[in-house]
Amino acid sequence: MTVLALEIGSSRFAAGRVADDVGDEDIREIPVPVSGAWDQCRELLLEVAGGAEVTALGIASGGPIDMAAGVVAPAEVPEWRTGFGIVEAARTVFPSAAIRIALDGVCLALAERNFGATSTVMDALAINVSNRIIGGVTVGGFTVVGRTGNAGHIGHVLVPGFDDRCTCGGRGCLESVAGGMSAVRWARGQGWAGTSVSELVEAARVGEDIPSAALGRAGIALGRAIASVAALLDIDLVVLGGPLTEVGPALWKPLGEAVATHARLSFLPGLRVKPSQLGDVAILAGAGVLAASRSGA
Numbered sequence: 001m002t003v004l005a006l007e008i009g010s011s012r013f014a015a016g017r018v019a020d021d022v023g024d025e026d027i028r029e030i031p032v033p034v035s036g037a038w039d040q041c042r043e044l045l046l047e048v049a050g051g052a053e054v055t056a057l058g059i060a061s062g063g064p065i066d067m068a069a070g071v072v073a074p075a076e077v078p079e080w081r082t083g084f085g086i087v088e089a090a091r092t093v094f095p096s097a098a099i100r101i102a103l104d105g106v107c108l109a110l111a112e113r114n115f116g117a118t119s120t121v122m123d124a125l126a127i128n129v130s131n132r133i134i135g136g137v138t139v140g141g142f143t144v145v146g147r148t149g150n151a152g153h154i155g156h157v158l159v160p161g162f163d164d165r166c167t168c169g170g171r172g173c174l175e176s177v178a179g180g181m182s183a184v185r186w187a188r189g190q191g192w193a194g195t196s197v198s199e200l201v202e203a204a205r206v207g208e209d210i211p212s213a214a215l216g217r218a219g220i221a222l223g224r225a226i227a228s229v230a231a232l233l234d235i236d237l238v239v240l241g242g243p244l245t246e247v248g249p250a251l252w253k254p255l256g257e258a259v260a261t262h263a264r265l266s267f268l269p270g271l272r273v274k275p276s277q278l279g280d281v282a283i284l285a286g287a288g289v290l291a292a293s294r295s296g297a
Contacts, residue, residue: 008041178244
C-alpha cells in the first residue's frame with residue numbers, strides 16, 4: 001500500500017510517501033512552475049510513487065479552493081488562478097487511489113495536532129509566516145474546515161493601524177504587512193537594497209535597521225491579529241512557524257508586546273504563542289494525515 005502527500009505551496013510543489021521510515025531526504029520538490037504546472041506536478045508524483053500502486057493521495061493547496069469540487073485556484077500558479085480540477089487530474093494518474101484535498105492551513109493544523117505542539121490541547125491556532133500567511137484552527141479537538149474548505153485564512157484578517165494594499169485587493173490585511181514579500185517590499189521602499197525574504201531575515205538577525213523595522217512591523221501586526229482571533233475563538237495556544245519566525249527578537253519581541261497589550265480579556269491572560277518545531281515539512285505532513293485517514297491507515 002503506497003500513500004502519497006502533495007503540497008501546492010506559494011514557492012514550491014513538494015511530494016513524498018507517507019510512511020514511518022520516510023525522512024526529509026525522501027521529499028521531492030520543485031519551484032512553482034511558470035508554465036506546464038500540472039505536467040510537472042504529475043512527474044513529481046510519479047517520481048515519488050516509484051512505479052508502485054498508489055492507494056491514497058492527500059493534497060494540501062494554497063487557496064482559494066473548492067473542496068467539494070476538488071478545484072484549486074492559488075494565485076502563485078498562473079495557469080490555475082481561475083481554477084484547476086486537481087483531484088480529477090490526479091485521478092487520471094492514480095485511478096485506484098482515494099484522493100482527498102484540503103486548504104494548506106487545514107493541513108497545517110492537522111500536522112500540529114498529530115505531530116506538533118497542539119497535540120495536548122483541544123483548541124488552538126497554527127500559523128505559518130512565509131510569502132503568504134497560512135492559518136489553521138482547531139476547536140474542540142477538530143480541525144475547522146469551513147463551508148467551502150477555506151476556513152483559516154488569517155492572512156486576510158484586518159489589522160488596526162495598517163493600511164498596506166493586499167494582493168487580494170483589500171487594504172490592511174495581515175498578509176499585506178507581515179507576509180514575507182510584503183515585508184521585503186516595505187523595506188525596499190525605505191531604501192534597503194535586498195530582494196528576498198532570506199536576505200531580509202538574515203539582515204534583521206544581525207541588527208540592520210530597516211530590515212529590523214520591517215520585521216518589527218510584521219511582529220506587531222501578527223500580535224494584534226493573534227489577540228483578536230484568540231478572543232474570537234477562546235483559545236490559549238498559538239503555534240507560529242515559517243521563515244520569518246526564525247529571525248529571533250526582531251519579530252518575537254514586538255509580537256509578544258502586541259499580544260500583551262491587546263489580549264486583556266479575563267479569559268486571555270494565559271495566551272501562549274510558541275514556535276513550531278515541525279519546520280518546512282509541516283504542511284506536507286498534514287497532507288499525509290489527510291491521505292492516511294482516507295486510506296484507513
